[in-house]
Amino acid sequence: MIRSCVTVSLVPEARGGQFIFWDDLSEACRKAGQLNFDAVELFATPSDLPEPETLVRLLDDHGLKLAALGTGSGWVRHRLTLTDGDRHRRERARQFVCSLIEYGGPFRAPVIVGSMQGRWTDCVDRDTALSYLCEALDELAEHAERYGVPLIFEPLNRYESNLVNTVADGLSLLERLSSQNVRLLADLFHMNIEEADLGAALRAGGSRIGHLHFADSNRRPVGCGHLDFVPIVSALREIGYDGYASAEALPYPDSEAAARTTRQAFRRLFEVSDGARRGEGLNEVS
Ligand SMILES: [Mn+2]
Incomplete structure (x- = not known):
């Protein structure tokens, strides 16, 4: 069953x-919990994140899991990429x-490499x-494997990167890796620009495919653009x-x-679990 997630x-x-x-x-967690989302995906630098115990409490209070962490702030704040010409x-x-x-x-949440591909x-x-x-993805995927999570790689549209733009490009990239622990992120906004047939x-x-970013054609929430979700849902x-x-819109x-x-659209489009149950100690982080 597909689980619902919202970005913060x-x-x-x-x-x-x-x-x-x-x-x-x-x-954000209070509202996500109220709307019965299963999880949140966080976009943050390590210094923006709360102590893990604080996050455990917050997630548990609202019946949420941590679905994934985005790494794009490494680019946005520090202009770092894994393909920089400078070794350091x-x-x-x-x-x-x-x-x-x-x-x-420890949350069993994978990280996403998107704009840090450069x-x-x-x-x-x-x-x-x-x-x-x-080289970087192999090393990072091995690191992620120690926690039993994959590394998620996101193809981006041509205006954001010239390296890996489509799912097919992503699949060729995976073939070049030694690691089997990398999954692709299918982001409907990027796909709507790059793919012939979603x-x-x-x-x-x-x-x-290990993660999905859901948005409509104009990157507004699902239903606020002109994407046809019927073939997307049947393919899934x-x-x-x-x-x-994950609603990234x-x-x-x-x-x-x-x-x-978004939550209403998810309910309409596919059978999503109806949110986690609060106070069940979903997050056991040691
Ligand atoms: Mn995305």
Whole structure:
């Protein structure tokens, strides 16, 4: 069964971006719990995150799990990428992702590598950038494996990266890796720009798809654009996807309305679990 998730950004520099909730983690968890979401996905630098015990309490209070951690703040705040031409900066980028793996690991929450993939440039050609990326993903995936979680890699649309734009590109990338512990993130906003057929792309991704970002064509919440969700939902059913559908969309018209619209759309589109039960000690982090 697909589980429902909503994004929360704790990164002031990313304000105006595609996250449903902003800044106030307690309030975001309260609202996500009220709306019966199963989980939250956090966009944060390690220094924005609360102590793990604090997060455990907060999640338990509202019947939530931590679905995943985004790493894009490494790019947004520090301009770090895994394909930087400078060896020291590449190393810093890996350390940044590693520290988020270590935070999420005890929650069994994978981290997502999206904008930290960077891009090829005049200084770092395509082949070199891809080899830096593979090297980093192999190392990070091995680190994630110690916590029993995959590393999630997100293909981005052409305006955000020139390395891996489609699910097919993502699958070729996975073939180059030594690690079997990397899964792809299918983000409907990026896919709507890059894929010829979203359903076919999801079917091609099959069991290699480990996470979903849900938004409509204009990156507003599901139902506020012109994406046809019917073939998307049937493809997900066909591949037996049972991970999270995470709402990564603009807070349109505001955070709470965006969360409510998304939750209703999830109910309409597929059988999602009806939210976790509060106070059951879902999060045992040691
Ligand atoms: Mn995304």
